[in-house]
Amino acid sequence: MIPTHYFLILSAILFTIGVVGVLTRKNGITIFMSIELMVNAVNLTFLAYARQFHQVHGLIFVFFIMAIAAAEAAVGLAIFITLFHHRDTIDVDEANLMHW
Amino acid sequence: MTLHPLLEPGWQLAVLPELILSGGGMLLILFDAFLPRAKSALAPLALIVFIATTWSERLFVQGGTYFGGTYEISPITMIFDLTFLLAGMLALLFARDYLDREGIEGGEFYALLMWGTVGMMMMAKGLDLLLIILGLEILSICIFVLVGYHRRMPVSNEASLKYFLMGAFATGFILYGTALFYGATESTNINTMARWFATTTQTTPLLTIAFVLLMSGFGFKLALAPFHPWAPDVYQGAPTPVAGWLSVAPKAATLIALVRLFNAMGPVLPKVSWMNMVATLAILSMIVGNSVAIVQRDLKRMLAYSGIAHVGYMMIAMLTVREESVAAVAVYTIVYALMNIGAFGVVSLLMKNENDPHTLDDIAGLGFRRKFFGFALALCMFSLSGLPPTAGFISKFFIFKTAIESGHTTVALIGILTSIVSVYYYLRVVYFLYMKEPAEGYEISSAGGVFAVGALTIAVAGILAIGLYPTPLFQAAGNAARALLQQ
Numbered sequence: 001m002i003p004t005h006y007f008l009i010l011s012a013i014l015f016t017i018g019v020v021g022v023l024t025r026k027n028g029i030t031i032f033m034s035i036e037l038m039v040n041a042v043n044l045t046f047l048a049y050a051r052q053f054h055q056v057h058g059l060i061f062v063f064f065i066m067a068i069a070a071a072e073a074a075v076g077l078a079i080f081i082t083l084f085h086h087r088d089t090i091d092v093d094e095a096n097l098m099h100w
Numbered sequence: 101m102t103l104h105p106l107l108e109p110g111w112q113l114a115v116l117p118e119l120i121l122s123g124g125g126m127l128l129i130l131f132d133a134f135l136p137r138a139k140s141a142l143a144p145l146a147l148i149v150f151i152a153t154t155w156s157e158r159l160f161v162q163g164g165t166y167f168g169g170t171y172e173i174s175p176i177t178m179i180f181d182l183t184f185l186l187a188g189m190l191a192l193l194f195a196r197d198y199l200d201r202e203g204i205e206g207g208e209f210y211a212l213l214m215w216g217t218v219g220m221m222m223m224a225k226g227l228d229l230l231l232i233i234l235g236l237e238i239l240s241i242c243i244f245v246l247v248g249y250h251r252r253m254p255v256s257n258e259a260s261l262k263y264f265l266m267g268a269f270a271t272g273f274i275l276y277g278t279a280l281f282y283g284a285t286e287s288t289n290i291n292t293m294a295r296w297f298a299t300t301t302q303t304t305p306l307l308t309i310a311f312v313l314l315m316s317g318f319g320f321k322l323a324l325a326p327f328h329p330w331a332p333d334v335y336q337g338a339p340t341p342v343a344g345w346l347s348v349a350p351k352a353a354t355l356i357a358l359v360r361l362f363n364a365m366g367p368v369l370p371k372v373s374w375m376n377m378v379a380t381l382a383i384l385s386m387i388v389g390n391s392v393a394i395v396q397r398d399l400k401r402m403l404a405y406s407g408i409a410h411v412g413y414m415m416i417a418m419l420t421v422r423e424e425s426v427a428a429v430a431v432y433t434i435v436y437a438l439m440n441i442g443a444f445g446v447v448s449l450l451m452k453n454e455n456d457p458h459t460l461d462d463i464a465g466l467g468f469r470r471k472f473f474g475f476a477l478a479l480c481m482f483s484l485s486g487l488p489p490t491a492g493f494i495s496k497f498f499i500f501k502t503a504i505e506s507g508h509t510t511v512a513l514i515g516i517l518t519s520i521v522s523v524y525y526y527l528r529v530v531y532f533l534y535m536k537e538p539a540e541g542y543e544i545s546s547a548g549g550v551f552a553v554g555a556l557t558i559a560v561a562g563i564l565a566i567g568l569y570p571t572p573l574f575q576a577a578g579n580a581a582r583a584l585l586q587q
Binding site (some may be wrong): 008042060061064079080082 | 241258
């Protein structure tokens with residue numbers, strides 16, 4: 001059996017890639033994909049622990065996280081479409097109407 | 101009929117308020133779809149649903165834990181439920197006039213307000229991190245849509261984009277923190293976690309990482325500095341009644357969830373420096389919020405920075421979770437709901453192109469043109485700055501008192517000093533209201549029907565009543581907090 005900490009290291013790497021993607025990318029959809037990567041890294045962590053503890057808890061958590069991510073994606077894409085209507089771009093650097 | 105073991109008898113009544121709100125929201129959408137001409141009936145119907153929920157909360161809901169120990173109803177959750185319902189009702193009343201004026205009224209607006217309230221109730225009652233996160237997400241998704249509700253306005257759309265990306269990013273952190281806590285404690289149930297924390301002798305770096313991740317995620321949702329930069333932009337762009345609601349209700353829900361979490365971690369907290377991190381966040385929020393608010397000319401941005409400072413004050417009381425501090429936070433959120441939604445409400449009544457900022461010049465002389473609106477805004481400002489005899493004074497006083505009694509003298513002192521600074525920018529609003537004439541040919545009129553006046557009356561009466569006679573509220577909150585912490 002593959003030891004749990006292999007999964008944990010992999011998920012930590014995936015999470016970090018996601019965070020870096022959110023911070024460096026300009027395209028709204030790419031940023032959102034990076035967030036999805038973070039969330040999937042979390043799913044992997046839950047699954048690894050659930051396997052180690054022989055519990056259903058973690059598995060159920062993963063189902064709910066997937067549902068949450070799907071709902072977020074639906075709303076997020078609607079927001080991007082409206083932004084595209086206004087600006088003809090989804091580059092988040094162009095969203096700069098408000099300054100302090 | 102045998103019930104599933106997770107469904108205790110009486111669970112229907114336990115979730116009755118949530119059921120009424122969710123069902124009412126769906127019916128409102130259908131009502132708007134089938135009777136598009138009867139838009140003026142939407143707000144009264146939504147108000148009836150909110151009042152029915154408040155009633156069911158008082159009449160039918162029994163204390164106890166439900167759904168296999170994941171859903172707790174206790175006096176403190178009732179107090180927070182009432183705060184959420186109050187915030188929802190005030191936002192609804194202000195929104196009615198605003199939406200009507202902008203020509204964007206629709207059943208889905210009120211429905212989203214209700215579903216967001218359901219999410220907050222789940223956060224307050226959840227005894228399992230899964231429920232807390234689920235409630236937080238229900239709330240967040242409703243907020244994403246509500247912030248962008250004025251979809252013809254580019255600023256509203258931009259605000260919703262910013263809140264969406266920031267919110268989803270923060271959720272990722274909260275989820276990862278939860279996953280690591282699950283790995284350490286083998287459970288996501290708060291009571292089980294508390295038992296684990298009570299028996300553990302040492303903490304691992306993994307737990308510290310989990311705590312930092314969780315706190316940064318919740319810090320985003322609370323708009324604590326240094327996680328605050330989204331707040332001014334989102335409040336400026338969002339429809340003003342939504343901004344008022346958004347600046348109060350989600351923060352209250354996140355705070356009660358944090359109270360539960362900190363309480364569960366109680367035995368470990370003295371051994372680690374986690375609370376020092378939280379204290380740093382509180383100090384930064386108070387300093388950044390109050391100092392940047394001084395230079396703001398836009399009222400909504402000013403209120404956003406003032407909100408950052410107010411969360412800082414509330415976090416001071418959270419540094420040591422005791423009876424008095426939980427009671428102080430509970431009262432503070434109620435008072436904050438009244439005064440902040442009231443202030444945003446008056447701003448929402450200014451008749452102006454919503455794409456432009458609402459600056460101080462817009463309210464110049466408003467106190468003479470619209471006496472009641474001017475008076476209400478001035479009272480909200482006095483209360484926000486913490487001047488007696490308003491409710492803001494007494495609630496802030498208790499926050500600082502509990503902090504000093506718990507031994508956080510330095511943090512409390514910084515709080516008191518920064519809140520003295522804050523008097524300057526709050527009273528500047530009053531100065532513009534009463535001592536400044538509008539520029540030639542630049543007079544912003546304000547309109548508000550019976551709904552807005554009613555909401556302002558509630559806010560004014562609440563601020564004065566709690567300010568002059570705070571004892572019953574503090575007693576109720578104190579008893580509720582005792583019941584929460586004794587478990």
